Amino acid sequence: MNSKLLLLMMTMFLVSPFTLAKSLDKNGVRTYYKCYLALNDKSDVVHGFVSVGKTQSEFESELEGRIVYYADGVTGSIIESVYECVAADKLFKSKEARELEAKTPF
Numbered sequence: 001m002n003s004k005l006l007l008l009m010m011t012m013f014l015v016s017p018f019t020l021a022k023s024l025d026k027n028g029v030r031t032y033y034k035c036y037l038a039l040n041d042k043s044d045v046v047h048g049f050v051s052v053g054k055t056q057s058e059f060e061s062e063l064e065g066r067i068v069y070y071a072d073g074v075t076g077s078i079i080e081s082v083y084e085c086v087a088a089d090k091l092f093k094s095k096e097a098r099e100l101e102a103k104t105p106f
Helices: 002-024 056-061 095-103
Strands: 030-039 044-052 067-069 076-087
Touching: 030 056, 030 095, 044 056, 044 095, 056 076
Parallel strands: none
Antiparallel strands: 030 044, 030 076, 067 076
C-alpha cells in the first residue's frame, strides 16, 4: 500500500509542473516578435519578444513604458515608442529597421 501511495505521489509531483505550465499558457500559443523601438536614451533598437495569448496589436500597445535590458541583464532603458513589430520570421517594412536588425545579434 505504501509503495502504491509513494508511486502515485511521485507521478503527481512529476506531472504537475507540466500541467501548471500549460495552464499558465492561455491559448497554448507563444508568438515570437521582433520590434523596432525608440528608447528613452534616444537610441533606436531592434529587440526580440515572446507573447502568449495576445494579438499583435494588444502586444504592441503594452510595450510602451516597459524596460529593455542591456546585455548585462541589469541596466536598461524604457521604451518610448514602437515604430514597428513583426513576427520574428517576417521582414520589417522599414528600411531603417532592416538595417538595424542586420547589425543586431539575436
